[in-house]
Amino acid sequence: MKFGGSSLASGERLQAVTDLIVAALDRGIQPVVAASAMGDTTDALVELARGLSPRPGGRDYDLLLSTGEVVSCALLSISLNERGIPAQAVTGPGAGIVTDSRHGQARIEHIDPRVLHQLLDRGITPVVAGFQGASADGAVTTLGRGASDTTAIALAVTLGTDHCEIFTDVDGIYSADPRLVPRARKLETITYEETLEMASLGARVMHPRSVELAMRHKLRVTVRSSFNNQPGTEIVAREAIDIETGTRVRAVVDDDDVARITVEGVPDAPGLSHALFEPLAEAGVNVDIIVQNLSHQGATDISFTTGLEDFDRAIEIVRAVAERVGAAGVTWSDEVAKISIVGIGMQSAPGVAARMFGTLAAEGINITSITTSEILVTCLIDEDRLQEAARALHTAFELDN
Amino acid sequence: MKFGGSSLASGERLQAVTDLIVAALDRGIQPVVAASAMGDTTDALVELARGLSPRPGGRDYDLLLSTGEVVSCALLSISLNERGIPAQAVTGPGAGIVTDSRHGQARIEHIDPRVLHQLLDRGITPVVAGFQGASADGAVTTLGRGASDTTAIALAVTLGTDHCEIFTDVDGIYSADPRLVPRARKLETITYEETLEMASLGARVMHPRSVELAMRHKLRVTVRSSFNNQPGTEIVAREAIDIETGTRVRAVVDDDDVARITVEGVPDAPGLSHALFEPLAEAGVNVDIIVQNLSHQGATDISFTTGLEDFDRAIEIVRAVAERVGAAGVTWSDEVAKISIVGIGMQSAPGVAARMFGTLAAEGINITSITTSEILVTCLIDEDRLQEAARALHTAFELDN
Numbered sequence: 001m002k003f004g005g006s007s008l009a010s011g012e013r014l015q016a017v018t019d020l021i022v023a024a025l026d027r028g029i030q031p032v033v034a035a036s037a038m039g040d041t042t043d044a045l046v047e048l049a050r051g052l053s054p055r056p057g058g059r060d061y062d063l064l065l066s067t068g069e070v071v072s073c074a075l076l077s078i079s080l081n082e083r084g085i086p087a088q089a090v091t092g093p094g095a096g097i098v099t100d101s102r103h104g105q106a107r108i109e110h111i112d113p114r115v116l117h118q119l120l121d122r123g124i125t126p127v128v129a130g131f132q133g134a135s136a137d138g139a140v141t142t143l144g145r146g147a148s149d150t151t152a153i154a155l156a157v158t159l160g161t162d163h164c165e166i167f168t169d170v171d172g173i174y175s176a177d178p179r180l181v182p183r184a185r186k187l188e189t190i191t192y193e194e195t196l197e198m199a200s201l202g203a204r205v206m207h208p209r210s211v212e213l214a215m216r217h218k219l220r221v222t223v224r225s226s227f228n229n230q231p232g233t234e235i236v237a238r239e240a241i242d243i244e245t246g247t248r249v250r251a252v253v254d255d256d257d258v259a260r261i262t263v264e265g266v267p268d269a270p271g272l273s274h275a276l277f278e279p280l281a282e283a284g285v286n287v288d289i290i291v292q293n294l295s296h297q298g299a300t301d302i303s304f305t306t307g308l309e310d311f312d313r314a315i316e317i318v319r320a321v322a323e324r325v326g327a328a329g330v331t332w333s334d335e336v337a338k339i340s341i342v343g344i345g346m347q348s349a350p351g352v353a354a355r356m357f358g359t360l361a362a363e364g365i366n367i368t369s370i371t372t373s374e375i376l377v378t379c380l381i382d383e384d385r386l387q388e389a390a391r392a393l394h395t396a397f398e399l400d401n
Numbered sequence: 402m403k404f405g406g407s408s409l410a411s412g413e414r415l416q417a418v419t420d421l422i423v424a425a426l427d428r429g430i431q432p433v434v435a436a437s438a439m440g441d442t443t444d445a446l447v448e449l450a451r452g453l454s455p456r457p458g459g460r461d462y463d464l465l466l467s468t469g470e471v472v473s474c475a476l477l478s479i480s481l482n483e484r485g486i487p488a489q490a491v492t493g494p495g496a497g498i499v500t501d502s503r504h505g506q507a508r509i510e511h512i513d514p515r516v517l518h519q520l521l522d523r524g525i526t527p528v529v530a531g532f533q534g535a536s537a538d539g540a541v542t543t544l545g546r547g548a549s550d551t552t553a554i555a556l557a558v559t560l561g562t563d564h565c566e567i568f569t570d571v572d573g574i575y576s577a578d579p580r581l582v583p584r585a586r587k588l589e590t591i592t593y594e595e596t597l598e599m600a601s602l603g604a605r606v607m608h609p610r611s612v613e614l615a616m617r618h619k620l621r622v623t624v625r626s627s628f629n630n631q632p633g634t635e636i637v638a639r640e641a642i643d644i645e646t647g648t649r650v651r652a653v654v655d656d657d658d659v660a661r662i663t664v665e666g667v668p669d670a671p672g673l674s675h676a677l678f679e680p681l682a683e684a685g686v687n688v689d690i691i692v693q694n695l696s697h698q699g700a701t702d703i704s705f706t707t708g709l710e711d712f713d714r715a716i717e718i719v720r721a722v723a724e725r726v727g728a729a730g731v732t733w734s735d736e737v738a739k740i741s742i743v744g745i746g747m748q749s750a751p752g753v754a755a756r757m758f759g760t761l762a763a764e765g766i767n768i769t770s771i772t773t774s775e776i777l778v779t780c781l782i783d784e785d786r787l788q789e790a791a792r793a794l795h796t797a798f799e800l801d802n
Contacts, residue, residue, distance in 0.1 A: 011452035051412035064475035067468040074465035
């Protein structure tokens with residue numbers, strides 16, 4: 001049972017989550033609990049650190065951020081014990097979570113489950129701090145924002161549990177963002193692959209790495225609300241979905257956390273893309289839609305999109321590269337957005353992409369760039385047309401009802 | 402260099418403390434830093450826990466409270482590194498601080514200094530989280546409120562440093578509380594013994610255990626402000642003070658954090674005091690001034706004082722004992738206060754206690770109970786006369802100038 005920050009944002013919420021855990025125990029389930037930091041705790045810690053260092057990072061910063069999850073786990077365990085449930089808060093390192101030493105974006109290398117097994121054998125419910133582990137040299141590491149989901153899935157896989165419940169502040173995974181598309185519906189089931197694409201698109205359903213891990217181990221995962229008793233959305237294997245008759249497009253995903261950067265007038269020579277994208281990759285900048293114009297008089301324009309979080313770093317790197325390779329200039333816009341349709345079997349259904357372009361064209365929405373994968377089509381459009389685009393596509397692909 | 406919570410209460414204060422550490426390094430000193438939690442952090446964590454459990458304690462609660470110091474150390478280290486000073490935040494367990502397993506009031510058993518030596522050998526300034534350690538089984542423990550001083554002194558003793566500076570929000574140790582006695586003066590020097598008595602009386606100069614530890618190892622300690630450049634108060638060995646000519650009373654100490662509990666009509670039989678005070682000691686209730694009236698018709702009254710923090714627990718225990726031994730009843734008052742005079746050589750100077758009683762009498766202040774030690778006289782008085790008593794005694798013992 002994994003609880004996100006909004007599920008733990010207050011003493012009242014901690015009580016409600018305690019109720020959920022007690023109810024599971026009453027049903028004969030022995031849960032392992034993983035918890036995020038309470039509400040905005042992590043943001044507050046980030047802000048404190050940024051007041052002292054413009055770009056905090058590394059070992060001390062990870063130690064700092066790791067305290068948020070320790071606080072929520074300790075409180076949750078205190079609350080469980082108060083209700084007569086033997087429980088114990090366990091830090092990420094204490095739970096045997098060993099990571100590499102890439103502070104701020106560490107990867108779990110393995111989990112030594114002995115401490116958790118010892119607790120479970122003694123009938124004690126472990127409450128494990130998400131988002132953190134320790135590198136081989138004992139330094140506390142963090143797994144990146146939102147990675148408490150990864151902790152939960154990794155624990156479930158390691159301990160061989162048959163189910164992982166991700167409790168959040170929405171009822172499950174939706175066919176579109178309900179704030180943007182009033183007709184969005186909660187999906188009863190969705191495949192790992194679709195969830196992964198949606199998560200990677202920033203749909204904030206689950207952390208992409210956690211979905212990947214669950215998919216690899218075919219772990220049964222349910223995304224549901226800690227605020228009510230609704231059944232949530234079950235994430236299932238592709239085999240479980242009837243592809244022939246199933247709706248081909250399952251969801252419309254919007255993302256306005258996007259900036260486009262263009263390097264103009266790049267002399268067209270071999271290795272230029274490498275010169276640009278290698279330093280971006282090294283700096284950990286996630287690059288998304290890449291478009292290179294046809295060469296014109298020996299020069300070309302290269303555009304790509306990146307998340308707003310990475311924008312400052314990206315611009316700094318791109319400017320340096322542009323100067324080195326003798327590009328004409330660098331331009332950018334953060335008034336762009338991505339609109340995507342996601343669905344397995346999309347590839348085998350002809351005309352899905354065409355219907356998407358046609359729908360947007362009928363609304364007079366201009367498409368700047370396009371990317372596609374087996375189960376995904378993404379268009380870059382103007383940010384101020386995002387809501388219209390989402391609603392039109394939701395209707396066009398028969399998701400409204 | 403130990404910094405208290407008020408010295409670290411904001412980003413601005415963290416910067417000021419960073420300046421102090423940088424200045425020490427510039428003077429050729431290699432400090433080891435110990436830090437308390439920022440401002441009211443610990444109180445906020447206590448409040449959160451009390452919202453979930455009326456009397457939180459034990460392992461989870463210690464883990465919870467330990468996060469406050471980890472946060473301030475991580476931030477301080479981030480700030481030092483930003484200023485070009487190699488530094489690293491270290492938790493209490495990470496610094497090798499091994500304690501017994503009495504959660505909430507653990508004692509340091511030993512410190513394994515290897516990690517700190519390794520950091521110092523590499524020119525890295527350790528920033529150690531005060532107030533915490535780990536028991537032999539790896540559980541995080543806390544040393545009790547205010548015990549970051551103890552962490553600092555224990556580290557200084559273990560590492561063989563020649564000086565420990567306790568940075569706080571006052572200029573040093575005063576001849577009385579300046580809020581109560583406007584003529585109170587900062588003392589340039591004071592003995593370990595006097596500091597210990599004052600600390601035990603709740604003068605909030607330093608944690609009593611830390612003073613004891615410094616005394617045992619004759620560690621040079623300075624209490625000074627992190628808010629200015631004043632030299633502070635140096636705590637010295639008794640031998641360094643000229644007893645013959647020195648002022649016999651060094652300070653007046655007030656304490657209104659006191660409640661008096663009286664068990665009335667206790668049948669006068671052997672073992673009654675034991676029956677009363679044994680369970681109080683077991684519950685960790687600090688009992689101070691004990692007064693037993695002369696037996697009257699086979700029954701007696703027993704009064705004692707305790708801190709307000711312990712009051713609820715004390716009353717509960719005392720009521721149970723009173724019922725068991727057939728006492729007539731239990732009464733109490735929290736409108737009492739302690740006023741004390743402290744000074745080495747007091748014993749060898751006749752008439753000090755008499756002058757104290759006379760001074761209070763001349764002010765019309767009634768004394769309920771009295772305790773004395775070699776260097777201390779304490780009177781229990783009405784709380785609303787505390788300020789008059791403090792001022793009168795400060796003048797009577799020639800501390801005003």
